[in-house]
Amino acid sequence: MKRKRSLAAAAALLFVATATHAQVTATTSVALNVTQASVISISASTPTVTIPSVAAGMVTSFPTFNVTTAWNQPASAGTNVQLIGYFLTTDALSGASGVIPTSRVIGAIGANTPAPFTGTFSGYSNAVQFFTQTLASAPNSTRTDAMSIGLDYTTGATPTAGSYTGTLNLVLLVQ
Amino acid sequence: MRPRARRCCTSMALAILALVVGTGRVSAQVIGGPVPITLNVNQSSSLTVTVQSGNVQTLVSPSLSNAITNFPTPVQILTTWDFRPNTVSSLSLVAYFAIPAAALSGPNGTIAASRVQGQVSSSVGPAVTSTPAWTAFTGNGVSANGVSGGTLILWTHAITGNAAAVRKNQQANRLDLRLNLLGVSLPTGSYAGTLVIRALAL
Numbered sequence: 001m002k003r004k005r006s007l008a009a010a011a012a013l014l015f016v017a018t019a020t021h022a023q024v025t026a027t028t029s030v031a032l033n034v035t036q037a038s039v040i041s042i043s044a045s046t047p048t049v050t051i052p053s054v055a056a057g058m059v060t061s062f063p064t065f066n067v068t069t070a071w072n073q074p075a076s077a078g079t080n081v082q083l084i085g086y087f088l089t090t091d092a093l094s095g096a097s098g099v100i101p102t103s104r105v106i107g108a109i110g111a112n113t114p115a116p117f118t119g120t121f122s123g124y125s126n127a128v129q130f131f132t133q134t135l136a137s138a139p140n141s142t143r144t145d146a147m148s149i150g151l152d153y154t155t156g157a158t159p160t161a162g163s164y165t166g167t168l169n170l171v172l173l174v175q
Numbered sequence: 176m177r178p179r180a181r182r183c184c185t186s187m188a189l190a191i192l193a194l195v196v197g198t199g200r201v202s203a204q205v206i207g208g209p210v211p212i213t214l215n216v217n218q219s220s221s222l223t224v225t226v227q228s229g230n231v232q233t234l235v236s237p238s239l240s241n242a243i244t245n246f247p248t249p250v251q252i253l254t255t256w257d258f259r260p261n262t263v264s265s266l267s268l269v270a271y272f273a274i275p276a277a278a279l280s281g282p283n284g285t286i287a288a289s290r291v292q293g294q295v296s297s298s299v300g301p302a303v304t305s306t307p308a309w310t311a312f313t314g315n316g317v318s319a320n321g322v323s324g325g326t327l328i329l330w331t332h333a334i335t336g337n338a339a340a341v342r343k344n345q346q347a348n349r350l351d352l353r354l355n356l357l358g359v360s361l362p363t364g365s366y367a368g369t370l371v372i373r374a375l376a377l
Binding site: 022023024027028029030031032033034035037039073074075139140 | 240
């Protein structure tokens with residue numbers, strides 16, 4: 001009889017303890033939606049470069065400038081990323097005294113060998129492809145390259161005295 | 176009969192009549208009881224948490240990578256409680272992601288809970304000092320509520336004593352959220368996740 005009472009008392013204590021430390025919870029939630037939009041951008045450290053005088057028998061370089069490119073693209077956007085520089089016509093620069101053809105203008109980034117703007121890349125004529133890389137290797141990347149542009153008069157006559165202006169177009173492509 | 180003797184007889188007769196009537200009344204009254212009735216009312220404890228605004232957060236940007244970006248609107252949370260005496264000793268509000276390694280996920284990748292940060296303040300109820308600064312969702316849960324490595328304890332209050340003002344109260348909080356993707360290159364695409372908010376009393 002005594003033992004039964006003890007057991008009953010213990011059970012009552014256990015119940016009280018459980019009730020005292022019961023856990024009560026209430027739950028709700030917040031939905032988070034994030035979209036990383038695709039990115040593609042290109043910028044140059046200067047809008048204008050100038051050569052004061054073109055030397056004969058050598059390459060005369062414009063001051064080197066930096067080109068910064070950035071992209072963040074899904075794999076579906078393409079397979080390659082490429083930086084292309086081009087002139088709209090075969091006359092790269094022109095002035096009252098004549099023209100400087102794209103065959104005399106050379107360009108490269110970094111330590112690459114300069115090439116004349118006579119190629120065609122991805123539909124752009126009078127062009128140089130400065131770099132190309134697979135998108136899969138770096139779908140989200142930023143790079144800054146030192147760009148060197150020069151006039152190659154290692155052979156032939158230098159331009160007639162006068163002022164010449166032209167526009168080099170830079171385009172970053174993913175395709 | 177003399178007048179004085181007549182008055183005396185009349186008084187006696189009235190007295191006898193009164194006694195007879197009175198005796199009749201006492202003997203006719205029957206009383207059962209009173210019976211006491213005990214009234215018991217059990218008001219259950221209650222705890223609720225609701226998101227009053229900001230329950231859907233949408234962030235679209237081309238420059239999330241390598242940057243800190245706030246979600247556009249704060250999350251307004253209201254917690255109300257009414258506990259029976261001696262039933263709980265503390266009350267906490269926690270927020271967590273079920274999968275810390277992938278708090279948000281999409282076809283092109285995931286965003287870990289360590290890259291989601293929260294900052295909480297209170298406008299109603301006890302002051303909050305738990306997370307006054309931006310803190311990542313990398314903490315552990317409280318008594319099995321929350322997920323280890325994916326939880327932020329927004330606040331904890333001690334429920335001490337049985338004063339009604341302590342046992343019954345409410346707390347309004349503003350939870351600001353942001354992504355900290357410094358050093359992270361996030362692939363393009365959409366990511367979705369659910370932040371669970373739970374109030375728990377122990």
